[in-house]
Amino acid sequence: MSESESFDPMDPRIDVGEWAENGVDWLDETFGPVLDGISDGLSTVYDAVVDLLTAPPFLVMVVLFAALGWFVRSWQFAIFAAAGFYLIAAMDQWEGAMETLTLVLLSAGMAVLLSVPLGVWAAKSSTVSQIVRPVLDFMQTLPPMVYLIPALAMFGIGSVPGMLATVVFAMPPGVRLTELGIRQVDTEVVEAGQAFGSPPGRILRQIQLPLALPTIMAGINQVIMLSLSMVVLAAMVGAAGLGLDVLSGLTTLDVAIGVEAGLGVVILAIYLDRLVAALADRAPVVKAAKVRD
Amino acid sequence: MVMGLSGSGKSTLIRMLNGLWETTAGDVYIDDVDIAKIGDAELREVRQQKISMVFQHFALLPHRTVAQNAAYALNIQGMEKEERLKKAEEALEMVGLKGWGDKFPAQLSGGMKQRVGLARALAAGSDIMLMDEAFSALDPLIRREMQDQLIELQSRLNKTIVFITHDLNEAMRLGDRIAVMRDGRIVQIGTAEEVLNDPANDYVAQFVADVDRTRVLTASSVMETAQFVVNAEAGPREAQHTMREKQMAAAFAVGRRDNRLQGVVHDKDVVAAVNRGDQKIEGIIDTDVSSVHQDTYLADLFAPSAESPLPLAVVDDDHRLVGVVPRVTLLAAMASISETLHEAEAATAGTETEAVTTEQGGAAS
Structure with a gap:
């Protein structure tokens, strides 16, 4: 503070915002080509997945979603899935819903790929854990829309900044619950691995990850839910999907379109949540605990 | 047989024997190798080949079957699947769990889980077995059963067993030699009879005061x-x-x-x-x-x-x-035991009546 000569303690002005802006500009200038590469790659993948989901007639996809629900969970869930996705199509939200689904799958996928290893690392090292924790606190408490600004600055308008902002926003529960899950694994069982001469990598693979899986899956579920809420907001930076309709419903005070798009988001959310929860129940640890004669 | 109250350093001692916890001073020799000094890879080798461990709360892998659990040590040693499952089945048979290989640990009672823990350690084929309060989490009846089984197994296998317990009767029943620990030190080592009849200090004397000597002393x-x-x-x-x-x-x-x-x-x-x-x-x-x-x-x-x-x-x-x-002679021995008891408890009154009661009880039974 003393380095700024014009600083008046009675009328303070600290340019945190300007520093952040400079930082983002610096990133943009220094890593410009890298950022462009990421942007191009992501949008190619995004387009491909959207094409894949929207190419078949919607009825085929409805049947596929229902079949997946049946396979992973139950026939009741399959009926819900069929009815829900049929309603989305009937509300003329099919394309938007598939775009949103793509955004969620890609960003949640990236968030999981980043957060689970980070969580494992934090569980192994107290130093990493102590550094990561305040960063995660910061990431979770910052209003989500703020993420959109630097993403916009670095990647321009479109689905890519939306996805990347979503990745950052959705990561914390993935990291936290992975760390928690691994730390919660019974120390005696880990000791058993060590006592029989298992190397650390094998203990992680054969003992810690399988035993922590239910908790990690709960984290992944959270990541997906946060992603879903964020990709709707990401419409503000031009990301496609249901969010665009929600946004237009908001700006033009069009209740009908707002409700239809919103309902589409809710159906997607319930479907993904139940699906992931059912996957968590298929974890070997959970299955083994439920076995009865 | 290492015994002492909680906080006396038993668990620390046993975990230093296989290097789970690092020693801050001193050496631990297994077959002339100082495992306090060797590197991680060598230490893992020693653990795989020479030393196995049985845990208080069993420490089984819940997502693996009983047979896979029993074969765990062999899996780590890199044995082929078929061979290790065969050996695991043999080990399970030794502990009386033949035919349970396909179950999961959650389907087993506490005593059976610990049998699996025992089978896992036996299958490893190591000469040294560390047992950390191995029977402490079991019901008294099951505990006795497990003790009997361990005695029976040991008579056949003749391994070096380091057994940690806070239960003096268990120590007396199972131990060839008993080390009594207090505040991280071993205050006495000896056979059950030596510890009973000739306690090294007041602490040991108090400790053994309420041991049922008729279950320690032999004919x-x-x-x-x-x-x-x-x-x-x-x-x-x-x-x-x-x-x-x-x-x-x-x-x-x-x-x-x-x-x-x-x-x-x-x-x-x-x-x-x-x-x-x-x-x-x-x-x-x-x-x-x-x-x-x-x-x-x-x-x-x-x-x-x-x-x-x-x-x-x-x-x-x-x-x-x-x-x-x-x-x-038997009655006289009983009488002298109850006298020692009273001396240890520093109670002067009631010695004679107690002795008489014991005599009558002995004669009646």
């Missing part, structure tokens, strides 16, 4: 030399002479060379044999004689002693007569 510690013994190949006159000299109504007959207990001869039979002019007493030996092994606990001597008109014959593994326990 060999109270027995006396057999006075009335006759050679099974001797003639009836010689037997009669011995019995008159000792003024006994009967005598034990033992083999001339091997000293094996063959039975008893009774005075009236001997007299009749002398009158008949028999040359040997072989024909009149009553083989229906009660005898006990020298390692029988005092607690288990009461019933045979009460039923036997003669002093109890004490024999060794080869059925050789090594001594006798007259009923009065």
Whole structure:
């Protein structure tokens, strides 16, 4: 503070915002080509997945979603899935819903790929854990829309900044619950691995990850839910999907379109949540605990 | 057998033996290798080959079957799947879990889970077994069953077992040698009888004060030399002479060379044999004689002693007569035990009544 000569303690002005802006500009200038590469790659993948989901007639996809629900969970869930996705199509939200689904799958996928290893690392090292924790606190408490600004600055308008902002926003529960899950694994069982001469990598693979899986899956579920809420907001930076309709419903005070798009988001959310929860129940640890004669 | 209260350093000690916890000072030698000094990879090698461990809360992998759990150590050693499952099945059979291989740990009772833990350690094929409060989490009845099984297994396998416990009776039952720990130090090492009869300090004395000595002391510690013994190949006159000299109504007959207990001869039979002019007493030996092994606990001597008109014959593994326990000796031993107890508790009153009660109890049983 003393380095700024014009600083008046009675009328303070600290340019945190300007520093952040400079930082983002610096990133943009220094890593410009890298950022462009990421942007191009992501949008190619995004387009491909959207094409894949929207190419078949919607009825085929409805049947596929229902079949997946049946396979992973139950026939009741399959009926819900069929009815829900049929309603989305009937509300003329099919394309938007598939775009949103793509955004969620890609960003949640990236968030999981980043957060689970980070969580494992934090569980192994107290130093990493102590550094990561305040960063995660910061990431979770910052209003989500703020993420959109630097993403916009670095990647321009479109689905890519939306996805990347979503990745950052959705990561914390993935990291936290992975760390928690691994730390919660019974120390005696880990000791058993060590006592029989298992190397650390094998203990992680054969003992810690399988035993922590239910908790990690709960984290992944959270990541997906946060992603879903964020990709709707990401419409503000031009990301496609249901969010665009929600946004237009908001700006033009069009209740009908707002409700239809919103309902589409809710159906997607319930479907993904139940699906992931059912996957968590298929974890070997959970299955083994439920076995009865 | 290492025993002590919680916080006395038992768990720390056992975890330093296989390097789970690092030693801050000193050395730990296993087969001339100082495992406190070697690197991680070598340490893992030692753990795989030489030392296995059984845990208080079993530490099984819940998502793997019983057979896979039992084969875990072999999996780490890199053994082929088929071979290791076969060995695991053998180990499970040893602990009485044949046919349970396909179950998951959640389907097993606590005692059975610990059998799996034991099978896992046995399958590893190491010479040293560390058992960290292995039976402490089990119900008393199951615990006893497991102790019996461990004794039985050990008699066949003869491994070096370091057993941690806070249960003194368990230590006395299982241990060849008992180390009593306090505040991170071993305050006494010795056999159960040494620790009981000659405690190193007041702490150990207090510790062992409420041990049921009748379940620790054995027949060999109270027995006396057999006075009335006759050679099974001797003639009836010689037997009669011995019995008159000792003024006994009967005598034990033992083999001339091997000293094996063959039975008893009774005075009236001997007299009749002398009158008949028999040359040997072989024909009149009553083989229906009660005898006990020298390692029988005092607690288990009461019933045979009460039923036997003669002093109890004490024999060794080869059925050789090594001594006798007259009923009065047994009662006297009981009385002195309860006196020691009272001394240890520093209670002066009630000693005699207590002793008398014990005597009556002993005679009645």
